[in-house]
Amino acid sequence: MATSALGSRSPRLDAADKTTGKAIFAGDLALPGLAWGKFLLSPHAHARIRRIDTTRAEQLPGVIAVVTHRDVPDVLVGELVKDIRLFQKDKVRYIGDIVAGVVAEDLRTAEEAVKLIEVDYEVLPAVTDAEEAMKPSSPLIHEEHKSYQTIPPLAEAFKAVQGHNICWHTEIRKGDVERGLAEADHVLEETYTAPMGHGAPIEPHALVASVDAQGKVTVWTATQVPFVCREQVAEALHLPMSKVRIIAPPIGGGFGAKCQAWVEPNVAAMAIKARRPVKLLFTREEEFMIGQPRHPAKVHVKSGVKKDGTLVARQVRVILDTGYSTMLGPIVSSLGSMCAPGTYRIPNLAVDVDVVFTNKPSCSAVRGPAGPQTVFAVESHTDHLAKLVGMDPVEFRLKNCWDEGDEGPTGQILQGVGLKEALRRAAEKAEWGRPLPPNHGRGVALAWWLTLAGFGCAVTVTLNEDGSVTLQTGAVDHGTGSTFGGLPLVIAEELGIETDQISVINSDTDTTPFDYGGVGSRTTFNQAHAVRLAVQDVKRQLFERAGQMLEVSPDDLEMKGGKIAVRGVPDKAIPVLMLTHLAPFTGGPIVGRGTFNTPPPAFDPKKATVKGSVSPTFNAPSFGAQVAEVEVDPETGNITVKKVVAALDVGRALNPLGVEGQIHGGVVQGIGIALTERSEFSEGRMVNPNFVDFKIPLITDIPPIETIVVENPADNGPYGAKGVGEPPVIPTAGAIANAVCAATGARVRDLPLTPERVLEALRRRG
Amino acid sequence: MKELITLRVNGRGHEVRVAPWDTLLDVLRNELGLTGTKEGCGEGDCGACTVVMDGRAVTSCLVLAREGQGREIQTIEGLASDHGLHPLQEAFVRYGAVQCGFCIPGMLMSAKALLDVTPRPTEGEVRAALAGNLCRCTGYVKIVEAVMAAAAGRR
Ligand code: FES
Numbered sequence: 001m002a003t004s005a006l007g008s009r010s011p012r013l014d015a016a017d018k019t020t021g022k023a024i025f026a027g028d029l030a031l032p033g034l035a036w037g038k039f040l041l042s043p044h045a046h047a048r049i050r051r052i053d054t055t056r057a058e059q060l061p062g063v064i065a066v067v068t069h070r071d072v073p074d075v076l077v078g079e080l081v082k083d084i085r086l087f088q089k090d091k092v093r094y095i096g097d098i099v100a101g102v103v104a105e106d107l108r109t110a111e112e113a114v115k116l117i118e119v120d121y122e123v124l125p126a127v128t129d130a131e132e133a134m135k136p137s138s139p140l141i142h143e144e145h146k147s148y149q150t151i152p153p154l155a156e157a158f159k160a161v162q163g164h165n166i167c168w169h170t171e172i173r174k175g176d177v178e179r180g181l182a183e184a185d186h187v188l189e190e191t192y193t194a195p196m197g198h199g200a201p202i203e204p205h206a207l208v209a210s211v212d213a214q215g216k217v218t219v220w221t222a223t224q225v226p227f228v229c230r231e232q233v234a235e236a237l238h239l240p241m242s243k244v245r246i247i248a249p250p251i252g253g254g255f256g257a258k259c260q261a262w263v264e265p266n267v268a269a270m271a272i273k274a275r276r277p278v279k280l281l282f283t284r285e286e287e288f289m290i291g292q293p294r295h296p297a298k299v300h301v302k303s304g305v306k307k308d309g310t311l312v313a314r315q316v317r318v319i320l321d322t323g324y325s326t327m328l329g330p331i332v333s334s335l336g337s338m339c340a341p342g343t344y345r346i347p348n349l350a351v352d353v354d355v356v357f358t359n360k361p362s363c364s365a366v367r368g369p370a371g372p373q374t375v376f377a378v379e380s381h382t383d384h385l386a387k388l389v390g391m392d393p394v395e396f397r398l399k400n401c402w403d404e405g406d407e408g409p410t411g412q413i414l415q416g417v418g419l420k421e422a423l424r425r426a427a428e429k430a431e432w433g434r435p436l437p438p439n440h441g442r443g444v445a446l447a448w449w450l451t452l453a454g455f456g457c458a459v460t461v462t463l464n465e466d467g468s469v470t471l472q473t474g475a476v477d478h479g480t481g482s483t484f485g486g487l488p489l490v491i492a493e494e495l496g497i498e499t500d501q502i503s504v505i506n507s508d509t510d511t512t513p514f515d516y517g518g519v520g521s522r523t524t525f526n527q528a529h530a531v532r533l534a535v536q537d538v539k540r541q542l543f544e545r546a547g548q549m550l551e552v553s554p555d556d557l558e559m560k561g562g563k564i565a566v567r568g569v570p571d572k573a574i575p576v577l578m579l580t581h582l583a584p585f586t587g588g589p590i591v592g593r594g595t596f597n598t599p600p601p602a603f604d605p606k607k608a609t610v611k612g613s614v615s616p617t618f619n620a621p622s623f624g625a626q627v628a629e630v631e632v633d634p635e636t637g638n639i640t641v642k643k644v645v646a647a648l649d650v651g652r653a654l655n656p657l658g659v660e661g662q663i664h665g666g667v668v669q670g671i672g673i674a675l676t677e678r679s680e681f682s683e684g685r686m687v688n689p690n691f692v693d694f695k696i697p698l699i700t701d702i703p704p705i706e707t708i709v710v711e712n713p714a715d716n717g718p719y720g721a722k723g724v725g726e727p728p729v730i731p732t733a734g735a736i737a738n739a740v741c742a743a744t745g746a747r748v749r750d751l752p753l754t755p756e757r758v759l760e761a762l763r764r765r766g
Numbered sequence: 767m768k769e770l771i772t773l774r775v776n777g778r779g780h781e782v783r784v785a786p787w788d789t790l791l792d793v794l795r796n797e798l799g800l801t802g803t804k805e806g807c808g809e810g811d812c813g814a815c816t817v818v819m820d821g822r823a824v825t826s827c828l829v830l831a832r833e834g835q836g837r838e839i840q841t842i843e844g845l846a847s848d849h850g851l852h853p854l855q856e857a858f859v860r861y862g863a864v865q866c867g868f869c870i871p872g873m874l875m876s877a878k879a880l881l882d883v884t885p886r887p888t889e890g891e892v893r894a895a896l897a898g899n900l901c902r903c904t905g906y907v908k909i910v911e912a913v914m915a916a917a918a919g920r921r
C-alpha cells in the first residue's frame with residue numbers, strides 16, 4: 001500500500017484544467033436560448049420607494065422580462081436573521097440595494113432597459129457611521145425589526161437586540177475585570193480602527209439560472225455555499241428543495257465574498273419570469289459596491305499588567321459596522337469576541353462586541369472574519385504593554401501566551417497548542433534580535449482561529465469495475481485546494497492507489513451529498529473524515545465479498561499489494577481487481593458512504609459567562625505567529641515590507657504544497673490589509689470601486705515570504721489536521737504595524753498604514 | 767451595424783460579425799467560445815483577460831475586436847500543443863502555482879510573451895512582466911517559482 005500519499009507535495013487534480021482554460025467557471029456557461037440579466041440598483045443610501053414603473057423598460061425591443069417585488073413571494077429571507085427582500089418594495093437601505101432585474105436578448109439591451117425603469121424615491125436621512133447609528137436619536141434602518149424572524153438557536157439573543165440599529169451583541173465575562181485592573185501595576189487603554197475592505201476575488205459574482213418544464217430551477221453560481229443557496233432559493237420562491245438545484249462550478253476565488261446565499265433567488269426569479277436561461281455577471285464596480293466586504297471595526301482595548309509582565313485583566317469593546325443587513329453578523333461577532341482578547345492567559349476578561357446596521361453594503365464573513373481587525377488592535381496593544389514593563393515583545397508573549405492545557409477566553413481547555421513553537425521558530429528564522437539598520441524594524445503578532453465544526457457532510461466513494469475511484473462530494477472548490485488537492489490524498493492513502501486513478505465530482509446539490517460549504521476553514525477537516533469513513537466502508541464491502549469467496553471471516557482478512565489475503569496466509573488471496581470486475585454481478589456495485597459531523601468542544605458555563613455567541617469555543621484551533629520586517633522612509637512615510645516569516649500550527653499538513661499556498665496567499669492579503677486596502681465611502685457611496693483605487697498587492701509589491709509549518713495534531717482532526725484557509729491572513733497586519741513602530745517609534749492606530757498616517761505618527765512622536 | 771471581420775486565433779481564421787464597440791474579449795468568449803480567457807474587471811486593471819497579439823501580451827478587454835484584424839492572436843487554448851502541456855503549464859501544475867485558477871490563463875499568457883522574447887529572464891524581469899496580472903489566491907510566490915523553473919527547463 002502506498003502509505004506516503006498523505007503529506008506528499010501533490011499537484012491538485014484540477015490544475016491541468018485550470019492551466020489550459022478548460023475549467024468552466026459559472027460565467028463561461030452557455031445554454032441554448034441564453035438571455036442576459038442586469039439589476040437595477042438603488043442610487044440612494046436610504047429612501048422610501050413611492051412607485052416603480054417598468055412600462056418603458058418592458059417596451060424596449062429585446063427586453064424579455066422585468067422583475068420586481070411584484071413577481072416574487074412577499075417574504076424576507078436570510079440565513080440567520082430574515083431581513084433581506086429579493087427586490088425592494090417600500091424602501092432601499094444602501095446604494096446598490098436591488099430594486100429590479102431586467103432580462104434581455106443581450107447585455108447592452110438589458111443595460112439600456114435598466115435605465116428606463118422609473119422609480120419614485122423619497123430620500124431619507126442616511127446613517128453611514130456605526131457610532132451614529134448606535135445613538136437612540138438615530139433613524140432606524142429596519143423600522144420593522146421587531147417583527148423579524150430568526151432561527152431557533154438565536155432566538156433569545158435576537159430578542160435582546162430587536163428594534164435597534166445594534167442588531168447583534170456578543171459578550172464574554174471571565175473572572176472580575178474591575179478587580180483585575182485595580183490590582184495591576186500598569187493599566188493601558190487604547191483605541192484602534194480598521195476600515196471596510198474587500199475580499200476582492202478576481203472573479204466577480206457570476207450566475208446562470210434555468211428552469212425546466214416541470215418548474216425545476218437550476219442555478220450555476222460562484223458560491224461557497226451551494227446547499228445554503230438551495231435552501232434560500234426554495235424559501236424565497238416557495239419551491240420544494242427537490243425543485244431547486246444549485247451547481248457551484250470552480251469558483252474564481254471566494255475569501256468570504258461568496259460565502260452566503262444572496263442573489264441566487266433573484267436570478268432564479270428572473271429565469272422563471274423570462275422562461276429563458278439567464279446569465280448575470282457582476283461588473284467589477286458592482287462587485288465592489290455591493291459585493292460582501294469585511295466589517296469596518298473600532299476596537300477599544302484596556303489591559304492591566306503586573307510589573308513582572310504578567311497580564312492580569314483585559315477589557316475589549318468592538319464595534320462592527322455590518323451595513324444594511326444582519327447577514328452573518330452574529331457569526332462574525334462571535335468569532336471577533338474570541339480573537340479580540342488575544343492568545344494569552346488572562347484571568348479577568350470582559351469582551352463586548354456590537355454589530356451595527358448602517359446604510360452601507362452588507363458586510364459578510366470575509367476570510368478570518370473580524371480576525372485581522374481585532375488582532376491588529378490587540379497585538380499592537382501587546383507591544384505597548386511589553387514596553388511598559390520593559391520587556392522584549394517576543395519575551396513578553398512567551399511569558400503570557402497559551403500552552404497546552406491553558407484556558408481560552410471562555411475557559412475552554414486548549415489542546416494541540418503549537419503557539420510557542422510557532423513563535424520561537426518564526427522569531428529564529430526572522431533573526432529576531434539581530435540589529436537592523438536605522439529605519440528598519442521587526443514586528444511580531446500571534447493569532448488563533450477555529451476549524452468550523454457542527455455542520456455536517458456526507459460523501460460517497462465508488463470503486464469502479466476497473467479499480468479506479470470516483471468521489472462524490474458536496475464540497476466546493478474556491479481555490480483552497482481541499483477538494484482537489486487534499487481529499488484525493490486521503491483516498492490514495494487509505495486505498496493504496498495513485499491519485500491519477502481518482503476523479504472528483506463536486507458541489508452539485510442534486511448529485512452530491514450535503515456539505516455546509518467552503519467556510520470557516522472547515523472543508524478538509526470535515527470532508528477528510530467523511531472520505532476516510534467512506535473508504536473504510538468500501539473496504540468493508542470488499543472484505544465481505546472476499547470472505548465469502550475464500551470462505552473465511554472478513555475479520556481474518558487484510559489488504560496488501562492490491563490483494564485481499566487471509567492474515568498470515570498470503571497465498572490465500574483474491575486480487576482487488578477481480579472483486580471490482582465481478583462486483584456488478586455479485587453483490588452489486590461497491591459504493592462506500594461516509595457521514596461526518598462533530599460538535600465543537602463543550603462550553604463550561606462555570607468558567608465564564610457568554611452571551612450572544614454562536615461559537616463560545618473554538619474547534620481544533622490553529623495557532624499562528626508571524627514576524628514582519630519593514631523599512632520606513634521617514635521623509636515620505638512609505639513602508640516597504642522586506643520579509644514576512646509565517647509560522648502556522650496546522651495540526652498535520654495533508655498536502656504541504658497546498659498549505660504553503662494558503663499561507664502565501666493569506667500573508668499577501670494581510671499585507672494589503674496592512675498597507676493599502678480600504679473601501680472608501682462618501683455619503684454611503686463607495687468612491688474607489690476599482691482595482692486602481694482599491695489597491696491589492698501586485699506581484700511587484702511582495703517581499704520574500706517564508707513559511708514554517710508546525711504540526712501539533714488536533715485530537716479530533718483527520719490525521720490530526722486543522723483548518724488552514726483563513727488563519728494566515730489574520731496576524732499579518734498586526735506584525736507589520738509592530739514592525740513600523742519598532743522601526744520608527746511611531747504608532748499608527750488606524751488601518752491601513754498609509755504614508756500620511758505614518759508621517760502624522762512621526763510628527764506626534766516628535 | 768455589425769461588420770464581418772476575420773480574426774486569426776491560435777493559428778486558425780474565424781469570420782465573425784462584430785459591432786464597433788465589441789471588445790476582443792467579448793468576441794473570444796461569446797462568439798468563438800474561447801472562454802479560457804477571463805474577465806475580472808473589463809477596465810484593463812486585472813490582467814485576467816490577457817492574450818498574446820503579434821507577440822505582445824495585451825489586455826483583451828481594452829482591445830476592440832476590429833483592431834484584432836490582421837493580427838496573430840494567441841489565447842490560453844492555444845498554449846498546449848499536440849505533444850502536451852507547454853512547459854509553463856507543466857511548471858504551474860507541478861509547483862502548486864494554481865489555486866482558484868481564474869487569473870491563471872492571463873498569467874500564463876503574460877509569462878509566455880516574456881519567455882518568447884527573453885527565454886532566461888531574471889526574477890525581476892518575471893515580476894515586471896506579470897505586474898499587470900492580479901492574483902488574489904496564491905500570493906504570487908509559487909507563480910514566480912513556476913515561471914523561473916519553466917525558463918530554466920526544470921521539471
Ligand atoms: S478583464 Fe481585462 S484587465 Fe481585467
Ligand code: FES
Binds near residue numbers: 865866868870902903
Ligand atoms: S489563483 Fe485565484 S486569482 Fe490567482
